[in-house]
Amino acid sequence: MNREFDIVIVGGGLVGAALAASLRDSAFEIALVEGAPPASTWPAEEWDSRVYAISRASRRLLKEIGAWQKLDASRLGPVAAMQIYGDDGRSKLAFNALDAGVDDLAVILESRQLQSALWQTASEAGNVTLITPARPEQYQADRDGAQLTLSNGDTLRARLVVGADGAQSWLRQQAGIEARAEAYQQWGVVANFDIERPHYGAARQWFFEDGVLAWLPLAGNRISIVWSCDDARKDELLALDATALAARVADAGGRQLGELTTITTAAAFPLRLTHVESLVQAHVALVGDAAHTVHPLAGQGVNLGFGDVAELARILKAEHPARCGDYLVLRRYERARREAIYLMQGVCHGLQKLFNNTNPWLKPLRNLGLGLTDSLPWVKQQLIHHAMDN
Numbered sequence: 001m002n003r004e005f006d007i008v009i010v011g012g013g014l015v016g017a018a019l020a021a022s023l024r025d026s027a028f029e030i031a032l033v034e035g036a037p038p039a040s041t042w043p044a045e046e047w048d049s050r051v052y053a054i055s056r057a058s059r060r061l062l063k064e065i066g067a068w069q070k071l072d073a074s075r076l077g078p079v080a081a082m083q084i085y086g087d088d089g090r091s092k093l094a095f096n097a098l099d100a101g102v103d104d105l106a107v108i109l110e111s112r113q114l115q116s117a118l119w120q121t122a123s124e125a126g127n128v129t130l131i132t133p134a135r136p137e138q139y140q141a142d143r144d145g146a147q148l149t150l151s152n153g154d155t156l157r158a159r160l161v162v163g164a165d166g167a168q169s170w171l172r173q174q175a176g177i178e179a180r181a182e183a184y185q186q187w188g189v190v191a192n193f194d195i196e197r198p199h200y201g202a203a204r205q206w207f208f209e210d211g212v213l214a215w216l217p218l219a220g221n222r223i224s225i226v227w228s229c230d231d232a233r234k235d236e237l238l239a240l241d242a243t244a245l246a247a248r249v250a251d252a253g254g255r256q257l258g259e260l261t262t263i264t265t266a267a268a269f270p271l272r273l274t275h276v277e278s279l280v281q282a283h284v285a286l287v288g289d290a291a292h293t294v295h296p297l298a299g300q301g302v303n304l305g306f307g308d309v310a311e312l313a314r315i316l317k318a319e320h321p322a323r324c325g326d327y328l329v330l331r332r333y334e335r336a337r338r339e340a341i342y343l344m345q346g347v348c349h350g351l352q353k354l355f356n357n358t359n360p361w362l363k364p365l366r367n368l369g370l371g372l373t374d375s376l377p378w379v380k381q382q383l384i385h386h387a388m389d390n
């Protein structure tokens with residue numbers, strides 16, 4: 001079967017589904033092609049170990065498109081404060097929402113809950129056709145648009161094809177857009193725990209010489225962790241049984257929340273930095289991890305992707321549908337996003353390199369930097385506002 005659309009989005013993860021939902025009520029006819037449809041139900045007592053710190057800017061977008069309202073409010077973990085510790089056992093940088101004049105700095109929520117809410121929002125849009133499970137196998141571009149051939153032989157033609165298909169983007173490769181990936185030689189190990197003492201909404205992060213450990217407050221007496229670490233530490237953590245893992249994580253955080261109890265098995269994700277040579281070409285645009293990846297130490301990867309969505313949707317909606325694949329229109333999206341992407345990649349990469357470094361001269365300097373920042377309220381305010389509103 002041959003079908004025609006204005007826009008085909010390849011990849012219905014968080015970012016692709018958010019883009020489709022953002023373009024609801026527009027004049028575009030949209031297809032969202034996803035390899036594996038997301039789960040819509042799961043046992044209520046289970047907690048997803050993939051969680052995100054959603055910034056206030058992302059929350060505004062999710063509210064605007066109607067996805068936030070579909071989340072189960074009892075499973076959201078507002079972040080009221082952040083405590084960041086250096087690797088000398090003394091230096092500390094602390095922020096709190098009250099000082100910033102807001103109710104919370106971010107909200108921690110489960111990946112599958114957000115994915116399901118976004119998918120449902122996209123599916124309710126009258127101008128969005130969900131095509132799943134499906135994967136394109138061929139890509140051909142010409143002067144007027146691009147054509148995708150799916151594995152069942154169907155073809156989809158569109159003026160614009162958007163790659164929202166993640167860090168290894170198939171569409172990016174087909175379009176011949178170069179990507180430079182730098183592996184951090186690190187893994188993000190994630191798991192959830194019950195805690196003995198309440199977290200009071202505080203997120204905690206420790207910079208160690210060989211990695212970064214974050215404790216993120218989940219709803220109730222629970223936390224989720226992301227431990228960015230090398231191969232050896234990842235293997236060690238994944239080999240521990242539930243009791244030993246809880247003890248190891250509690251010790252690494254100085255038992256600040258008392259005893260921990262493991263409630264999900266640990267999983268590990270490889271960490272890499274990806275720069276792409278261009279976010280667009282005629283009839284093609286990249287968003288989310290297809291366009292950039294960052295180290296998770298600032299919890300900003302998907303927030304950066306939602307920033308792409310807000311900008312691309314704004315630019316496209318201002319155009320006549322016939323022009324949505326024009327290079328000059330798409331270049332406006334690229335120009336608008338370049339700085340934010342470079343800045344976030346630079347900050348996360350710089351921090352990762354600064355702390356993951358055994359140079360003895362750097363250790364006192366980086367810890368001094370943390371302490372100094374903590375003592376300068378104006379600098380702290382700037383940092384908080386940038387992180388919240390990214």
Ligand SMILES: Cc1cc2nc3c(=O)[nH]c(=O)nc-3n(C[C@H](O)[C@H](O)[C@H](O)COP(=O)(O)OP(=O)(O)OC[C@H]3O[C@@H](n4cnc5c(N)ncnc54)[C@H](O)[C@@H]3O)c2cc1C
Nearest residue numbers: 011013014015035052053166188288289299300301302303
């Ligand atoms: C350990 C860890 C912790 C993180 N924590 C945070 C955090 O706290 N805050 C934050 O903002 N970010 C965080 N991130 C980053 C975040 O996970 C990613 O930025 C985000 O998931 C990217 O979403 P995406 O939709 O662009 O890509 P993906 O999530 O990779 O989704 C891509 C989608 O495309 C589909 N797909 C792929 N190829 C095809 C194809 N050929 N055809 C059809 N469909 C296809 C896939 O099935 C998938 O559904 C973290 C990352 C890691 C590794």
